[in-house]
Amino acid sequence: MPVGDTNTSQRDGEQFVEVDPTGRYGRYNDLLGSGAVKKVYRAFDQKEGIEVAWSQVRLGRFSEDLSLINRIHSEVQLLRTLKNKYIIVCYSVWKDAEHNNINFITEVCTSGNxxxxxxxxxxxxxxxxxxxxxxxxxxxxxxxxxxxxxxxxxxxxxxxxxxxxxxxxxxxxxxxxxxxxxxxxxxxxxxxxxxxxxxxxxxxxxxxxxxxxxxxxxxxxxxxxxxxxxxxxxxxxxxxxxxxxxxxxxxxxxxxxxxxxxxxxxxxxxxxxxxxxxxxxxxxxxxxxxxxxxxxxx
The missing domain is CATH 1.10.510.10 (Transferase(Phosphotransferase) domain 1)
Structure with missing residues (x-):
């Protein structure tokens, strides 16, 4: 996964610590929440100009079970297709083999949990x-x-x-x-x-x-x-x-x-x-x- 480069648009503000493979979403270092296998960071959709949430699921505990990793990925992919106003929208999902995690981008709610x-x-x-x-x-x-x-x-x-x-x-x-x-x-x-x-x-x-x-x-x-x-x-x-x-x-x-x-x-x-x-x-x-x-x- 590429790491965000410092460019003209970022020099005067916060810098991304990571960007997604398409270059659309940039992750900041601010942690919004965390769990046993997941961390959620504040991020930004450069195309739409909106803040989003970037979740990283660490696959270390599942690393020996490739079928489970693939299932988690496919299930999160399915969640991208969900369209309901009472369900958080999932915009993008990808596997990062280098860092052994699954990442997904979702909408972020203004008042937290x-x-x-x-x-x-x-x-x-x-x-x-x-x-x-x-x-x-x-x-x-x-x-x-x-x-x-x-x-x-x-x-x-x-x-x-x-x-x-x-x-x-x-x-x-x-x-x-x-x-x-x-x-x-x-x-x-x-x-x-x-x-x-x-x-x-x-x-x-x-x-x-x-x-x-x-x-x-x-x-x-x-x-x-x-x-x-x-x-x-x-x-x-x-x-x-x-x-x-x-x-x-x-x-x-x-x-x-x-x-x-x-x-x-x-x-x-x-x-x-x-x-x-x-x-x-x-x-x-x-x-x-x-x-x-x-x-x-x-």
């Missing part, structure tokens, strides 16, 4: 939380009814993003989504433990794991607590989740309607409503006659 946004704005009405939740479910419905079906597998408040000036919500971080066939079954253990459905640990699950994770996101939105924060290790979280013990944060949900809705979403997999069914739930009835989507501006 929902976790940080919610911490910043602590006085939020239940109605506003319902608006955010409804948009997340709209995104999940799109993924789950896509051909082929797409399971996010790692939905949490750090990869749901916000445009704060419009209140628009977008699901991101689809780099490890599972593309499944007509069976809708997936088998790999991937995710953030606090948000992982019990059946995910059994390596035999469907898109209903995303509904469970959505419920944990709503729980965090309401309580400002990460689910199972009372546990000091992944092993303790695993034990609680797999034995059906609810996170302590659930007992702090004062609104009975919200609590009942969360409990509905974390029921046994076969009893869990789909995203489509949840969108029709009476929980969202007060939003029925309102415009949830941000206004279109010319």
């Amino acid at each position: 929902l976790r940080e946004y919610r911490k910043k704005h602590r006085q939020v009405s239940i109605k506003a939380l319902k608006k955010w939740s409804k948009q997340v479910l709209e995104g999940l419905q799109y993924l789950h009814t896509h051909e082929p079906c797409i399971i996010h597998r790692d939905l949490n408040c750090s990869n749901i993003f916000v445009n704060g000036n419009t209140g628009q919500i977008k699901i991101g971080d689809l780099g490890f989504a599972a593309i499944v066939g007509k069976s809708h079954l997936a088998h790999s253990i991937i995710g953030t433990p606090e948000y992982m459905a019990p059946e995910l640990y059994e390596e035999d699950y469907t898109e209903m794991v995303d509904i469970y994770s959505f419920a944990m996101c709503l729980l965090e939105m309401v309580t400002l607590e990460i689910p199972y924060s009372e546990c000091d290790s992944v092993a303790k979280i695993y034990k609680k989740v797999t034995t059906g013990k609810m996170p302590q944060a659930l007992s702090k949900v004062a609104d009975p309607e919200v609590k009942a809705f969360i409990e509905k979403c974390i029921a046994q997999p076969r009893a869990r409503p789909s995203a489509f069914e949840l969108l029709k739930d009476s929980f969202f009835s007060e939003l029925k006659d309102e415009q949830i989507d941000p206004p279109i501006r010319n």
Whole structure:
């Protein structure tokens, strides 16, 4: 992968530390976020003149499994074809054999992720939380009814993003989504433990794991607590989740309607409503006659 050269257009401003193979996207050194195998940097689309996010998935832990690397690449490539206003747009994907990583360029939301946004704005009405939740479910419905079906597998408040000036919500971080066939079954253990459905640990699950994770996101939105924060290790979280013990944060949900809705979403997999069914739930009835989507501006 070429490294950005200092040129006339960059001498008076920030310099790119890296550019993509086409020369269109330049990466800055500013880190927007990071995870176990991925780092997200601030970047710039020179063609369109807009800021974007540049994600790098480090393949070191998968280096012995070429088929898995190729699958990750092909799945991220498929995500480029997704077109939905509640899903982060993916503009470009490429493998960097020299540095053993996969890179992808996505849109960037103005207010960052929902976790940080919610911490910043602590006085939020239940109605506003319902608006955010409804948009997340709209995104999940799109993924789950896509051909082929797409399971996010790692939905949490750090990869749901916000445009704060419009209140628009977008699901991101689809780099490890599972593309499944007509069976809708997936088998790999991937995710953030606090948000992982019990059946995910059994390596035999469907898109209903995303509904469970959505419920944990709503729980965090309401309580400002990460689910199972009372546990000091992944092993303790695993034990609680797999034995059906609810996170302590659930007992702090004062609104009975919200609590009942969360409990509905974390029921046994076969009893869990789909995203489509949840969108029709009476929980969202007060939003029925309102415009949830941000206004279109010319």
